Every structure is written in structure tokens, then in C-alpha cells.
Amino acid sequence: MTLSLLARAIRAAGLAIFFAFVAIPLLLHSAYLATVGIFIGIHAIVAVGLGLLMGYAGQVSLGHAAFYGLGAYSSAILTTRLGLSPLPAMVAGTAITAIIALILGTPTLRLHGHYLAMFTLAFGIIIQTIFNQAERLTRGTSGIVGIPPFSIGPLRFDTVPKAYLLVLAVLALSIFAVRNLVNSRPGRALRALHESEVAASVCGVDVPRAKLEVFVLSAILASVAGSLYAHFVNYVSPVPFGFGFSVQLLVMVVVGGAGSVWGPLAGAALFTVLSQFLQKTGERIAFVGTTDTILFGMVLVAVVIFLQKGLVSLPSRLRGEATPAEDSGI
Amino acid sequence: MTLADQLLQYLITGFSVGIVYGLVGLGITIVFNATGIINFAQGEFVMLGGMAAAALAANGAPLWLAVILAVAATTLVALAMERLTIYQLRGASVITLIIATIGASLVLQGGAKLLWGPDAVTFPPFSGDTPIRIGGGGIAPQRLWVMGLATLSVVAVQLFFRFTLTGKAIRACAINRRAARLSGISADRMVRLSFAVSAALAALGGTVLTPVTLMQYAQGTHYTLTGFLASVLGGLGNGLGAVLGGVTIGMIESFSSGFISSGYSKAIALVVALIVLWWRPQGLLGRRQLQ
Amino acid sequence: MSYPLQPQQVQPPPILATQALTKVFDGLVALDAVSIEVRQGEILGIIGPNGAGKTTLFNLITGIIPVTKGHVQFLGKVITGLSTHRIATMGIARTFQNIRLFRRMTVSENVLVGRHYRGNAGLVSALVRSGATRREETRLRLEIQRYLEMVGLADKADMPAGALTTGQQRLLEIARALAAAPQIILLDEPAAGLNTKETQSLAEFIQRLPRELNTTVNLIEHDMRLVMDVSDRVVVIDRGRKIADGTPAAVQRDPQVIAAYLGGDFVNGEWMDASELEGRKP
Numbered sequence: 001m002t003l004s005l006l007a008r009a010i011r012a013a014g015l016a017i018f019f020a021f022v023a024i025p026l027l028l029h030s031a032y033l034a035t036v037g038i039f040i041g042i043h044a045i046v047a048v049g050l051g052l053l054m055g056y057a058g059q060v061s062l063g064h065a066a067f068y069g070l071g072a073y074s075s076a077i078l079t080t081r082l083g084l085s086p087l088p089a090m091v092a093g094t095a096i097t098a099i100i101a102l103i104l105g106t107p108t109l110r111l112h113g114h115y116l117a118m119f120t121l122a123f124g125i126i127i128q129t130i131f132n133q134a135e136r137l138t139r140g141t142s143g144i145v146g147i148p149p150f151s152i153g154p155l156r157f158d159t160v161p162k163a164y165l166l167v168l169a170v171l172a173l174s175i176f177a178v179r180n181l182v183n184s185r186p187g188r189a190l191r192a193l194h195e196s197e198v199a200a201s202v203c204g205v206d207v208p209r210a211k212l213e214v215f216v217l218s219a220i221l222a223s224v225a226g227s228l229y230a231h232f233v234n235y236v237s238p239v240p241f242g243f244g245f246s247v248q249l250l251v252m253v254v255v256g257g258a259g260s261v262w263g264p265l266a267g268a269a270l271f272t273v274l275s276q277f278l279q280k281t282g283e284r285i286a287f288v289g290t291t292d293t294i295l296f297g298m299v300l301v302a303v304v305i306f307l308q309k310g311l312v313s314l315p316s317r318l319r320g321e322a323t324p325a326e327d328s329g330i
Numbered sequence: 331m332t333l334a335d336q337l338l339q340y341l342i343t344g345f346s347v348g349i350v351y352g353l354v355g356l357g358i359t360i361v362f363n364a365t366g367i368i369n370f371a372q373g374e375f376v377m378l379g380g381m382a383a384a385a386l387a388a389n390g391a392p393l394w395l396a397v398i399l400a401v402a403a404t405t406l407v408a409l410a411m412e413r414l415t416i417y418q419l420r421g422a423s424v425i426t427l428i429i430a431t432i433g434a435s436l437v438l439q440g441g442a443k444l445l446w447g448p449d450a451v452t453f454p455p456f457s458g459d460t461p462i463r464i465g466g467g468g469i470a471p472q473r474l475w476v477m478g479l480a481t482l483s484v485v486a487v488q489l490f491f492r493f494t495l496t497g498k499a500i501r502a503c504a505i506n507r508r509a510a511r512l513s514g515i516s517a518d519r520m521v522r523l524s525f526a527v528s529a530a531l532a533a534l535g536g537t538v539l540t541p542v543t544l545m546q547y548a549q550g551t552h553y554t555l556t557g558f559l560a561s562v563l564g565g566l567g568n569g570l571g572a573v574l575g576g577v578t579i580g581m582i583e584s585f586s587s588g589f590i591s592s593g594y595s596k597a598i599a600l601v602v603a604l605i606v607l608w609w610r611p612q613g614l615l616g617r618r619q620l621q
Numbered sequence: 622m623s624y625p626l627q628p629q630q631v632q633p634p635p636i637l638a639t640q641a642l643t644k645v646f647d648g649l650v651a652l653d654a655v656s657i658e659v660r661q662g663e664i665l666g667i668i669g670p671n672g673a674g675k676t677t678l679f680n681l682i683t684g685i686i687p688v689t690k691g692h693v694q695f696l697g698k699v700i701t702g703l704s705t706h707r708i709a710t711m712g713i714a715r716t717f718q719n720i721r722l723f724r725r726m727t728v729s730e731n732v733l734v735g736r737h738y739r740g741n742a743g744l745v746s747a748l749v750r751s752g753a754t755r756r757e758e759t760r761l762r763l764e765i766q767r768y769l770e771m772v773g774l775a776d777k778a779d780m781p782a783g784a785l786t787t788g789q790q791r792l793l794e795i796a797r798a799l800a801a802a803p804q805i806i807l808l809d810e811p812a813a814g815l816n817t818k819e820t821q822s823l824a825e826f827i828q829r830l831p832r833e834l835n836t837t838v839n840l841i842e843h844d845m846r847l848v849m850d851v852s853d854r855v856v857v858i859d860r861g862r863k864i865a866d867g868t869p870a871a872v873q874r875d876p877q878v879i880a881a882y883l884g885g886d887f888v889n890g891e892w893m894d895a896s897e898l899e900g901r902k903p
Binding site: 107133 | 362368414415418419422424425426429430432433434435436437438439440441443444551555558559562566591593594596597600601603604607608611
């Protein structure tokens with residue numbers, strides 16, 4: 001079928017573009033491009049986790065920035081105050097975040113739809129407030145400086161290209177793991193409970209436990225990304241870890257397509273590139289600088305209107321298949 | 331100030347801020363009942379109302395005119411937003427619509443910043459700012475305006491929905507869209523009307539509150555989030571519940587700010603709200619869902 | 622003087638039993654002290670006018686809604702109050718009146734979910750795709766082939782479930798339930814929406830279950846001919862109460878049953894009369 005050939009061509013082109021993009025910053029020795037790539041990668045790691053939660057388990061989280069922040073702050077505190085080296089600090093921080101996610105996730109099991117959204121929104125705000133207020137621990141609004149670059153033993157990722165490769169590796173690992181999950185027994189259980197919790201229960205799926213597991217998993221991914229962020233930027237403050245970023249994550253996941261593994265990655269890339277573009281252009285063209293929020297908002301609305309089902313499903317939509325996550329979320 | 335005076339202060343502050351949260355929550359509820367979505371730009375209407383009124387007053391308009399024009403202008407903006415976003419996305423999923431409203435809120439925020447700059451603005455209180463002495467402390471008279479006008483609007487809206495034909499038509503749409511359409515009610519018109527009413531409420535809240543708290547382009551988000559929390563706390567879909575939820579949150583914020591810590595006050599209000607929802611998942615005035 | 626009991630007079634204990642099972646919804650009594658016994662290997666039909674409470678009975682047994690009063694026993698153990706998934710793992714499977722398939726998943730994935738608790742792979746081992754996980758996956762996929770073939774959907778294994786016809790979807794739901802290798806399967810109106818030929822195949826299929834798969838069957842149905850043909854015993858429920866319990870022949874002649882179907886009350890606005898009892902569709 002010509003259409004299927006077209007779809008396959010698009011998919012192949014997409015992959016080629018993907019690999020090209022991945023290689024370009026290194027080939028061009030551009031620290032700027034590599035930095036953008038690092039942020040895309042870090043955002044993508046969180047987005048993939050959130051996509052799992054929303055697209056497969058059908059849950060929503062309007063507070064995921066909190067877990068990202070928890071990862072960043074625990075890495076920051078453990079390395080600067082307790083002198084731990086980055087890898088054990090990340091592991092410890094991820095464990096802390098996982099425990100908090102377990103505690104916060106348990107009440108969400110009984111909630112659905114807007115109640116769930118509100119609950120996650122609330123704890124996102126609560127955690128950011130704690131970042132702001134617990135000054136002895138987090139240094140409040142001034143933030144924590146002097147976070148060392150990430151290192152594994154003697155291997156230090158202290159240059160931009162090295163950090164870029166690190167983030168790529170972690171991203172690749174995350175995508176690999178999530179792909180494995182989706183096609184496995186627990187992955188099927190998740191997709192099943194998304195469609196009908198009752199029917200899944202009747203098949204023997206422990207629905208509350210499955211939801212909790214994926215919630216904690218998505219929090220772990222966010223935490224790892226947060227740690228990478230802290231070690232790259234060498235500074236954390238409460239500002240990036242609030243509702244604004246949670247919304248950005250939501251946008252990345254929904255616009256990219258929550259029901260696929262690559263969708264959130266595409267969404268993260270698009271979003272990060274767009275905001276970078278607006279920022280850079282704003283520095284050069286005054287008009288754009290003052291209107292970047294407006295432009296961004298308009299682009300967001302336009303994208304949502306014209307691409308209701310997200311980008312990554314485009315090839316399969318051309319093929320005429322049913323898309324995996326018709327409603328991308330709730 | 332004696333403890334009683336302090337308590338009165340907190341009560342009044344809490345109620346005056348809380349009732350504005352309640353207005354936002356009520357607006358969110360009205361739109362939710364008509365469309366099934368949470369309008370995440372609702373708080374921007376508060377912000378726009380306040381800032382527009384400030385701009386008009388700064389340009390010489392008498393206060394009463396500034397307020398009316400600001401509310402009217404915000405309502406028009408809301409209708410434009412509805413036409414350009416919600417209307418375009420008829421039939422899309424809830425999350426898609428919510429993201430569209432988030433995009434719209436960004437446009438409104440950016441627009442406000444562009445028009446009126448990044449600084450906070452204000453205008454003079456309606457009846458001067460000599461505090462009214464009560465007991466050992468004083469209340470800003472504007473707070474009384476806030477409480478009075480906000481309560482009046484809530485009552486007016488409730489009467490509207492209960493006793494006017496249009497109001498009942500909107501409720502009919504919320505309950506059963508198809509049946510309403512078959513009875514000749516245009517769902518689209520009802521949705522637009524709901525947007526208009528909710529925006530007017532929010533804008534009114536914003537204008538009366540601005541002399542007390544000032545208004546800045548980025549403050550809308552706070553009102554959106556708190557309004558959403560208020561409506562869920564009160565029982566999603568229940569307008570009176572949203573108002574009650576808003577007042578509750580405002581009170582808890584005020585009292586915890588006074589007695590515990592002002593930095594943590596918002597978080598404390600949230601924690602209490604979450605505990606209430608844990609104990610009563612359907613909200614304060616919500617009805618328990620049958621399985 | 623006692624004679625040794627004849628073998629056929631010794632009844633094995635029922636594998637599923639409800640004792641005075643009652644369910645009240647906000648003042649409405651949906652089920653009123655219903656006591657039923659299901660014997661191993663039998664096909665038990667459950668009939669009754671619309672709204673009589675039959676699906677509520679299934680929902681109570683499978684733990685989907687909480688019991689108001691009474692108990693459910695399965696394999697000698699009290700299962701009242703246990704969670705749905707726990708009850709499922711004990712060996713009770715079911716289908717739904719309004720077909721609850723996982724429409725966006727493929728046919729074989731649906732059946733694989735049905736076999737969920739026969740597998741072990743947890744989240745962590747799935748993420749890393751351990752050897753054990755891969756081996757189990759292969760095993761599960763082989764094992765479900767049998768059920769796909771039994772319902773004739775093996776050639777459609779990779780189709781999304783939502784693309785099947787109603788008849789095929791009902792069969793898929795049954796295959797999904799059977800994939801758990803349950804002791805007992807509860808079928809809720811499996812013939813709804815099927816034509817005569819499909820209903821006939823279904824009847825033959827149901828009759829194979831106790832022998833071939835060692836599975837007891839509980840069957841809710843409105844299609845009288847189907848129920849009377851396949852059931853060993855029939856229970857009649859009317860307005861929440863059990864009003865008859867016996868062989869198909871006995872139940873058909875029971876005056877209370879006839880009255881329930883002919884009775885002066887409209888049930889859900891429908892007038893059910895004797896022609897229903899004879900197997901003609903309304």
C-alpha cells in the first residue's frame with residue numbers, strides 16, 4: 001500500500017532525524033546545542049515516566065515537578081553537605097523520592113479524574129513550599145550552589161559533551177526499560193486497568209498495587225532526571241520545581257502522545273526546542289522578548305487544536321490503525 | 331491586641347480572601363458543570379479584572395465605572411477565549427481541553443504583562459482606607475466591600491440558576507446535554523453563557539480585592555489553583571460547595587499565617603484540604619458516588 | 622440397621638455456595654437472602670425477569686460490590702469481603718453483560734491478561750527483561766493458544782479486540798475468562814446480541830466446558846431455549862428472591878415461576894409472558 005509505504009518512510013525519516021539530532025551537537029562541537037540536547041534528554045526522562053503513568057495506567061499527575069525537585073535537592077544536599085559522591089547520592093535520593101512517592105501515592109489509589117488531579121496538584125505545591133521554606137535544609141529561595149558535576153568513580157562528567165553523553169545513556173536506558181515493561185505481563189496489566197479496572201481485577205490484576213508501582217516508577221525516573229539536572233547546572237533553587245514545570249511536563253506528554261514510548265520524547269524535544277527558540281529570538285528581537293509567553297501560549301493552543309492525538313501516532317494514524325491512547329490520558 | 335481582636339482580624343482577612351477563592355471556585359464549577367472541564371485560565375480573569383480596573387482608574391475613570399468596565403472587558407475576553415479554544419475543541423478529551431485552557435492562560439498572562447508591565451498595580455479603595463475600629467484592631471473598609479459584594483454575587487448567581495429560565499437551561503445542559511438540546515436549548519450558547527458568568531464573577535472578585543492585595547500579571551495562577559482546590563474541596567459540581575471550600579481555605583491560610591508561619595500557610599491549608607478529602611472523598615457538600 | 626449409602630446419594634460439597642446473600646442499595650433491596658449451591662462440574666442456569674438481581678449476584682460473588690448481609694463460600698472457604706482480584710486468583714472467572722474487553726489491546730493480549738495470575742513476572746524483572754521473564758512470556762503465549770483455538774479466534778490473534786464483531790467479542794471474553802483455568806466460570810448473558818446460529822455454537826461450547834476444561838459453569842441468560850438446553854439445574858430469581866431451584870423441566874412447570882413471568886407487574890417496563898418461557902425471543 002502506498003500509504004503504508006509513506007508511513008514507514010516517515011517513521012524511518014523520523015529515526016534518521018533523531019539520530020542526526022543526537023549526533024549534531026557532538027559533531028559541531030557546539031556546547032550550546034549540546035546543552036539544549038541535555039535539557040531535552042533530562043525532560044524526556046521525566047516525560048517518559050509521566051507518559052507511562054498517564055498513557056498506560058491512565059492516571060494523571062499535576063505535581064510531577066515535585067519528584068523532579070526531590071531528586072535534584074537530595075542530590076544537592078547529599079553531595080554538598082554530606083560529601084557523598086554523586087552516584088551514591090543519586091541512588092539515595094532516588095530511594096528517598098520513591099518512599100515519598102509510595103506514601104503520597106497510596107491515597108491516590110482511591111481517587112479518579114479531577115480529584116486525582118487536584119490531589120497531585122496539591123502535593124506538588126506542598127513540596128515546592130517546603131523547598132522554599134525549609135531554609136536550614138534547602139537554603140530556601142537562595143538555593144544550593146556548588147553542586148559538583150556527576151561522576152561515577154574516577155569518571156567525571158564535567159564537560160558539556162560528557163554530560164550530554166551521560167544524559168543520552170540514561171535516557172536510552174529508560175526508554176529500553178519502559179519498552180520492556182509495556183510488552184510484558186505487568187505492562188499488559190497496566191494497559192488493561194487503564195481500559196477497565198473492574199475487568200482487570202476480575203482477571204486477577206491487583207489494580208491498586210499496579211497503579212502504585214507505576215506511580216513510584218514514574219517518580220523514580222523524575223528523580224533521576226532531577227539529580228542529573230542538579231549535577232549539570234551545579235545549582236538548585238525552588239523555582240523550577242513548581243506547577244509551571246508540572247504543566248510543561250503535562251504538555252510534553254500529551255502533545256507528544258502519552259500512549260507510546262517515543263511520544264513523550266518527541267514532546268519533550270519539541271517543547272524544549274520551542275522555548276529555547278523563543279528565548280533566543282527574544283534576546284535578539286525585542287518584540288518577541290516581551291511577547292514570548294503569549295506566543296508560547298498561542299502555539300500551545302494551536303498545536304493542541306490541530307494535533308489532538310499527538311505527533312508520534314501520526315505514522316500509525318496514516319496506516320489507519322487505532323492509536324494506542326485515544327484520549328492521551330484521563 | 332487581645333486574642334479576640336487577633337482572631338477577628340484573621341477571621342476577616344480569611345473570609346475576604348476566601349470568598350474571592352470561592353468566587354473563582356464557583357466560576358470553575360459553573361464551567362465544569364457546563365463542559366466537564368476545569369478552566370485553568372479562571373484565575374487570569376481575576377487578575378485581568380483587577381489590573382484593568384487599576385489601569386482605568388489610573389486614567390481618570392471614577393472607581394465605580396472602572397470596576398464595571400473592567401468586569402465587562404474581562405467577560406468579553408473570556409468569550410473570545412471560549413470561541414478560540416473550547417469551541418474549536420468540541421469533542422476532544424478532557425485533558426486536551428485543559429491543556430488548551432492552560433495555553434490560553436499563558437496568553438492572558440503574557441498579554442497582561444505586555445499591556446501593564448511586570449509590576450504590581452492597584453487603585454484607591456472604594457471608601458477610603460481609614461481602618462474601621464473594631465475592638466482593639468482595625469479592618470480595612472475595602473475588605474468589607476469584598477465580603478459584601480462577593481457574597482451578593484454568590485447569592486445572585488444562585489438565584490439566577492435556580493429561578494431564571496436561562497439559569498435552569500444551563501443546569502439542564504449540565505445534567506443531560508442531549509435532552510436539553512432536544513428541548514431547544516443550544517448547548518453552545520449555554521457554554522458561552524457559563525464562561526461569561528464565571529469570568530464576571532472572577533473579575534469582580536479581582537477588582538474588589540486589588541486595593542487590598544494589589545494585583546500583578548503572574549498572580550492569576552495562584553487563584554486558579556486555589557479556586558480549583560476550593561471547588562474539589564466543596565464537592566466538584568456544587569457551586570455553593572466551591573464557595574464554602576474557598577472560604578475554608580482562606581480561613582485556614584489566614585489563621586495558620588497568623589499563628590504558625592506565613593510561609594507555610596498555603597501548604598497547611600492544602601494539607602488540611604487533603605485530609606478533609608481523605609475523610610470525605612466527595613467533598614464537603616458533594617454527594618457520595620454510587621459504584 | 623443402616624444400609625450403606627448408595628454412591629449416587631452422596632453429594633460432594635458444593636464448590637460455590639451463597640448463604641442468605643443480601644444486597645441493599647440506598648434502601649433498595651436488590652438481593653434478598655438468596656442461598657444457592659453450585660456443584661462441581663454442573664452447569665447452573667440463572668434466570669429471572671429483567672432487574673431481578675442476577676448480575677448483582679455475580680457482582681457480589683466476585684467481590685465487585687460489598688455484601689450487605691450473608692456469605693459466599695468457595696471451595697469451603699469464606700470469600701465474602703475479599704478483594705476482587707484475590708477472589709479471581711482463587712479460581713472464579715467471569716464475563717460481563719456489557720462486554721468489558723480491553724478494546725485497544727489485541728485478541729491475544731486480552732487472553733494473556735486473562736491468564737495474568739498464572740504468571741509471575743513483576744515490575745522489576747519486566748523492566749530489565751530478565752531471562753525468567755522472557756521464558757515465562759513464551760510459556761504464557763503458548764498456553765493461551767489453546768483457548769484462542771477453542772473459540773476460533775486463533776487467526777485473529779493480533780487484531781485489536783475492538784475490531785471484532787459482537788459475537789467474536791463475547792467469545793473472546795469467554796476465552797479470556799477460561800485462560801485463567803478457573804474452577805468455575807460465571808457467564809453473564811453471553812448470548813446477548815448473538816444470532817440463532819451463534820447461539821447454537823455457544824450452547825455446544827458451554828456444554829464442553831465441564832468435561833474438557835474441568836470447569837463448572839454458572840450461566841445468566843434471557844434466552845430460554847439456551848438455558849433449558851444446556852443447564853443441569855436452573856435457579857430462578859425474581860425481584861431479588863430465589864423462587865425456584867431444580868431441573869429445567871421442573872422449573873418450567875413451577876407455578877411461581879410462571880407467575881413471575883406472567884405476573885401483573887411490569888418489570889422495567891417490560892411485560893414478560895409465557896412465550897418467553899418457550900424460548901421465543903420477545
